[in-house]
Amino acid sequence: MCDWDLVVSVAHVGGVDPKASLSTVEMRTTILEKTLHLVKLKNVAIKKSHVLVKGTLDGYTTHLGNREVQMMAAVH
Numbered sequence: 001m002c003d004w005d006l007v008v009s010v011a012h013v014g015g016v017d018p019k020a021s022l023s024t025v026e027m028r029t030t031i032l033e034k035t036l037h038l039v040k041l042k043n044v045a046i047k048k049s050h051v052l053v054k055g056t057l058d059g060y061t062t063h064l065g066n067r068e069v070q071m072m073a074a075v076h
Contacts, residue, residue, distance in 0.1 A: 025049045028064040 029046055036044055043054040046064075053060045059072040 025064045032064075 029049075032046055032051060036046070045052045045054075049064050051062045051064060053062075060069060061072060062069050
């Protein structure tokens with residue numbers, strides 16, 4: 001989860017001021033979509049402004065705006 005926290009806390013599109021044009025959530029969503037496509041993770045999804053991670057025992061959600069992480073019961 002520390003890796004996701006790092007991505008959503010400092011991510012911005014190269015050469016673009018993170019405070020201009022796109023909202024923070026939109027930029028982070030775009031960056032994560034591209035990253036997830038490249039690394040081909042099957043247990044991670046983006047739903048609106050949250051990243052959902054399905055773990056073996058539990059699931060986690062991270063808000064792309066405020067970086068709040070919550071644990072959710074895993075659905076088996």
